[in-house]
Amino acid sequence: MPIEVHLDKLLTDREMTLTELSSQVGITLANLSIFKTGKARAIRFSTLEAICEALDCQPADLLTYRR
Amino acid sequence: MLTNLEIGEESRYFDAAPTVTAPILLDREDTDSRIVGVLGVLSLLALAWVALLQLRRIVRSARDGDPFDPRNVARFRWLAATVLVARLVLEAGERILTRTLDVDIPVEASLAQTGWLPVFGAALGLLALSEIFRAGSELRAFEQETV
Numbered sequence: 001m002p003i004e005v006h007l008d009k010l011l012t013d014r015e016m017t018l019t020e021l022s023s024q025v026g027i028t029l030a031n032l033s034i035f036k037t038g039k040a041r042a043i044r045f046s047t048l049e050a051i052c053e054a055l056d057c058q059p060a061d062l063l064t065y066r067r
Numbered sequence: 068m069l070t071n072l073e074i075g076e077e078s079r080y081f082d083a084a085p086t087v088t089a090p091i092l093l094d095r096e097d098t099d100s101r102i103v104g105v106l107g108v109l110s111l112l113a114l115a116w117v118a119l120l121q122l123r124r125i126v127r128s129a130r131d132g133d134p135f136d137p138r139n140v141a142r143f144r145w146l147a148a149t150v151l152v153a154r155l156v157l158e159a160g161e162r163i164l165t166r167t168l169d170v171d172i173p174v175e176a177s178l179a180q181t182g183w184l185p186v187f188g189a190a191l192g193l194l195a196l197s198e199i200f201r202a203g204s205e206l207r208a209f210e211q212e213t214v
Binding site for chain 2: 031034035039041042043044047
């Protein structure tokens, strides 16, 4: 998939686990895992907003596009 | 009133041979027709069983809260095929019985209560439903993979 998700790196930098992020943003662990592994087909703006707020980052830190 | 009309003498009294619609009881010695009848009934029962099985699975998936299960797409297509095959079985039965019936006068067996048009309509309706469920199951899959 050309869209790369850098959630792993951001979690490591913030010393946060996926479970902690899940409880903060109100997304299930399963869904976050789907997102982290790049298997998600789409992401809602509300989810993106919640993750960026929890990780104090920009969407561009989370997602990049590679041809 | 015309009585005791001899077979073959219809043309003396009618411009065209009159047709009479009547049920025929199969003679015990007419084994060919009886075999055809039994095979036809067994075929239709088998098709009815297949159709009921598919319907039951569709209803169960809806009752379980997940009607847009991708397997329902194939189930609706099977139902459409079953409807068409059942009509084909009746058509084949009519043609075979017309040949095997052991009667002295020309007969044409008629088993189907409807023509082909309603059957095609029903099959198309079921295929349309399968397409609706296919779109629904794709939307469901997309929703499941949306975070």
